[in-house]
Amino acid sequence: MMITAAHARHTAASHRPTKLPRHWGLSDAAWNWLLTLLVGLVAAVLRLFRLDQPRAVVFDETYYVKDAWAMLNTGVERDWPSKLAVGNKLVPINELFASGDTDHWLQSAEYVVHPPMGKWFIAWGLKLFGGAANPAAWRASVAIAGIIGVILLTRLTLRLFHNTSVAVLAGLLMAVDGVGIVMARTGLLDNFIMVLALAAFLLLVIHRDHARAKLEQAYALDAADPDASWMPAWQSRKQRKAGVQPRMVLNAAGPVVAFSWARVGAVVLLGLATGVKWSGTYLFAVFCVISVCWDAWNRREVGYRPWFRFGMLRDGIISALYMVPLYGLTYLLDWITWFTHSDSYMHDWALSHPGEGWQWLPPTLRSFVAYHQQMWDFHTHLDAPHDYKANPLTWPLQIRPTSFYWEKPSGHPGLCALAPNSQCVEAITSLGNPLIWWVGSLCTVLAIGIAIVKHGDWRIWAVLAGFLGGWLPWVQYLNRTTFTFYSIVLLPWIVLAIAYVANELRLCCSRSTWLVAWWAVVIVATLVSAFFYPIWTAMPVPYEFWRAHMWLNSWI
Numbered sequence: 364m365m366i367t368a369a370h371a372r373h374t375a376a377s378h379r380p381t382k383l384p385r386h387w388g389l390s391d392a393a394w395n396w397l398l399t400l401l402v403g404l405v406a407a408v409l410r411l412f413r414l415d416q417p418r419a420v421v422f423d424e425t426y427y428v429k430d431a432w433a434m435l436n437t438g439v440e441r442d443w444p445s446k447l448a449v450g451n452k453l454v455p456i457n458e459l460f461a462s463g464d465t466d467h468w469l470q471s472a473e474y475v476v477h478p479p480m481g482k483w484f485i486a487w488g489l490k491l492f493g494g495a496a497n498p499a500a501w502r503a504s505v506a507i508a509g510i511i512g513v514i515l516l517t518r519l520t521l522r523l524f525h526n527t528s529v530a531v532l533a534g535l536l537m538a539v540d541g542v543g544i545v546m547a548r549t550g551l552l553d554n555f556i557m558v559l560a561l562a563a564f565l566l567l568v569i570h571r572d573h574a575r576a577k578l579e580q581a582y583a584l585d586a587a588d589p590d591a592s593w594m595p596a597w598q599s600r601k602q603r604k605a606g607v608q609p610r611m612v613l614n615a616a617g618p619v620v621a622f623s624w625a626r627v628g629a630v631v632l633l634g635l636a637t638g639v640k641w642s643g644t645y646l647f648a649v650f651c652v653i654s655v656c657w658d659a660w661n662r663r664e665v666g667y668r669p670w671f672r673f674g675m676l677r678d679g680i681i682s683a684l685y686m687v688p689l690y691g692l693t694y695l696l697d698w699i700t701w702f703t704h705s706d707s708y709m710h711d712w713a714l715s716h717p718g719e720g721w722q723w724l725p726p727t728l729r730s731f732v733a734y735h736q737q738m739w740d741f742h743t744h745l746d747a748p749h750d751y752k753a754n755p756l757t758w759p760l761q762i763r764p765t766s767f768y769w770e771k772p773s774g775h776p777g778l779c780a781l782a783p784n785s786q787c788v789e790a791i792t793s794l795g796n797p798l799i800w801w802v803g804s805l806c807t808v809l810a811i812g813i814a815i816v817k818h819g820d821w822r823i824w825a826v827l828a829g830f831l832g833g834w835l836p837w838v839q840y841l842n843r844t845t846f847t848f849y850s851i852v853l854l855p856w857i858v859l860a861i862a863y864v865a866n867e868l869r870l871c872c873s874r875s876t877w878l879v880a881w882w883a884v885v886i887v888a889t890l891v892s893a894f895f896y897p898i899w900t901a902m903p904v905p906y907e908f909w910r911a912h913m914w915l916n917s918w919i
Contacts (some may be wrong), residue, residue: 364639368744371426375805377562387492393875394527394528395521395530396544397890398496398517398527398530398531399514399517399518399521399530399531400514402513402514402517402531402534402535402538403511403513403514403517403534403538403719405508405513405535405538405539406509406513406514406534406537406538406543407494407510407732409538409539409544409550409896410506410509410544410547411506411512412900413900413901413902414498414499414502414503414506414548414909415497415498415499415502416498416791416900416901417498417768417770417791417901418461418462418498419457419458419461419768419770420460420461421549421552421767421768421791422548422765422767422791423551423702423779424548424549424550424551425457425817426572426847427476427481427482427485427550427551427552428460428495428501428550429443429456429460429490430475430482431482431483431485431486431501431550432465432468432482432486432489432495432501433468434479434482434486434700435486435489435490436466437466438470438645438700438703438704438707439472439473439479439602439700439701439704439705439707439708440472440473440475440479440482440675440708441469441471441472441473441855442468442472442473443456443468443469444456445470446499447459447467447562448501454739461498463495463496465494465496467493470706472707472708472710473708474707474708474709474737474739476710476741477552477639477640477641477703477738478637478638478639478640478694478697478698479638479697479698480555480635480639480697481552481556481637481638481639481640481702482552484505484508484555484639485501485504485505485550487504488500488501488503488504488505488507488620488835489503490500491503492674494616500654501550502548502549502550504555505546505547505548505549505550505551505554505555506547506548507908508547508557508558509543509544509546509547509548509554510547511558511639512543512547512557512558512561512616512855513534513537513538513543513561514534514756515558515561515855516533516537516561516855516858517530517531517532517533517534518533518565519561519564519565519825519855520532520534520569520859522535522565522568522569522572522860523568523822523825523859523862524822524862524863524866526866526869528877528881529862529865529866529869530862530871530883532861532862532865532884532885533858533859533861533862534604535885535888535889536796536858536861536884536885536888537635537854537858538886539796539799539889539892540795540796540799540800540854540858540892541792541793541794541795541796541892541899542761542793542800542848542850542851542854542894542902543795543854544794544892544896544899545767545792545793545794545848545853545899545900546793546848546851547793548711548791548899548900549679549767549793550638552639553640553848553849553851553852554851555636555639556636556639556640556642556643556646556852557851557852557854557855558633559631559633559635559636559639559643560632560633560636560643560646560650560829560832560833560852561855562629562632563629563630563632563636563646563650564627564629564828564829565632566625566628566629566632567625567626567629567650567653567654568594568628568825569625570623570625570626570629570654570761571654571657571658571821572660573623573625574620574623574658574661575665576750577618577620577660577738577870578617578618578620578661578662578665578667579665581617581618582613582617582665582666582667585615585617586613586666591613591614591615591870592613592614593611593612593613593614594611594612594614595609595611595612596609596611596612596668607826612666612667612668612763613666613667613668614675615667615668616673617662617665617667617669617673619678620658620661620662620679621658621677621679621681621682621855622682622685622794626682626686627685627689629650629654630647630651630690630693631689631693632652632687633647633690633693634647634681634689634690634691634692634693634694634696634697635697636692636697636698637690637692637693637694638696638697639696641738641742642833642836642839642849642852645671645832645833645836646832646833646852647690647832648832649828649832650684650828650832651682651683653824653828654676654682655675655678655679655682656675656824657821657824658674658678659671659673659674659675659678659679660674661674662674662831669822670817671895679688680774685801689773698731699733702727704730708735709730709733709734710727710730710732711726711730712729712730713727713730713733714726714730716733717782719733720732720733722836725838732862734855742843743840743843745844746841746843746844747843747844748844749846750766751763751764751765751766751846751847752844752845752846753765753845753846753847754841754845755834755837755838755841755849756838756841757847758834758837758847758849758850758853759800759804759807759834759850759853759857760800760801760805760892761795761797761800761801761803761847761850762846762847762917763917763918764792764793764794764795764848764918765793765795765846765847765848766790766791766792766794767791767792767793767848768789768790768791769788769789769790769791770788770789770790771786771787771788771789772787772788772789774787774789774820775903776903777896777902777903777904778902778903778904778905778908779903779904779905781794781905782905782907782908785905785906785907786905786906787903787904787905787906788903788904788905788906788909789901789902789903789904790896790898790901790904790909791899791900791901791919792898792899792912793846793847793848794895794918795850795897796888796891796892796895797891797897797914798887798891799857799858799888800857802861803857803858803860803861804857804860806860806861806863806864807826807827807830807857807860807862809860810823810860810863810864811823811827812824813863813864815866820862823863824826826859826860826863827856828856829852829853829855829856830853830856830858833853833856834850834851834852834853837849865880865881865884868880880912894902894912895912
């Protein structure tokens, strides 16, 4: 059997087990899970503490929480009045809703610009945790999603780098980050996209590992065949001039690795993510291309030729034939209540607009397409001015964070008691931990450089996947009204970039140096987050305390 030394080294490096001391008689796998759950516990405390505060409809909760409550009670989104008469005055509907007077939706269906899946997640939280009278209930599902996201990132990092300390570092950084905390404590949609995309990507990495193992098993059998056909591997001109002997590779198709249940699960999750917001479409496209490329490159690394024809064309086409329809079907199922409620918005548009739209479609589907055309027009032409509008290019550096909430409470509650002569304020600012985001942005560049120096590393695409699918597409909408809090989808990959560079440092440093560096990063990041935590969670603080956090003028 012809297995080269380079091939053996690559296989050993890719699949070596995590070496950890036994603790309390636990296996390595059990110990890793225990640490993962402890990291998840840290995330849970930071996201669930005072989750019912503030008792107010915060920022875009005015759209999603009220829609979710109407959907839970009527099946679809309903219009709401802006104000209601209470006694001799008009009271804003949000004040009534926050006080527990929640059943004032109108009978007319509401025009909404995002698919319904995210609002159903919020609705299920309302159902399970006490109804709309409890602000913690309308934020419960996003908090749970945020906790799950930290656990998923820890497991993904462990699978990528096979080192517990790097995985725990990644999990802790995501657990204490401000964007992650704020978006897990506010009833908005973007946290669901993050966790669904992260779970899907973890499944695609699992698929990659399983496909790699399948290729290696098949290679061992094919190479042992006395009739196997061998051919020299492609060499660069530089290698030929240097007289390097070509490596022999197997001239065979190898097994089909296009299908796995992990990949099916990933597609379904990405279909659900798109059912939260359409930005999930970009994640689906990028993740699937990377997954197919991984399979083809694994075929090359294992020793099969021609790897491109069989990997990219055969496996790639087979993958597309089931992944794209499954993705589309999942997205359609996200809209099931729209289809089943005859009074949903534009449900009967086709009947009232004969001769318009795509005539070859059934009336309900024609109405569905027309509705999507309206949504598309809204998203592509949204350029209204907003105080917290942020250029997408600035998101990784958190240049213009979004102020979700800023109020002046009466008296001096909370930390305001420490400065009774100062104005008291409560704030929720969707601002990431500056250390994590600034270092993460730098590490992204460094990771690309490291991968180039190493002449390639499949894991660099795991780092770049979130940037390519969750950030780069927004560059085409520089004039659109966008906000920095959309970068919650980017957060796991900012942390993965740090993990990538940290893993390289671990490999080149002594154990003692690595431990000192590990603790230094964790302690400093935690202290920075502790400093910012009050203005992420609407704790009452003196105005001077809030102002001390505004390091950049653009943060105000």
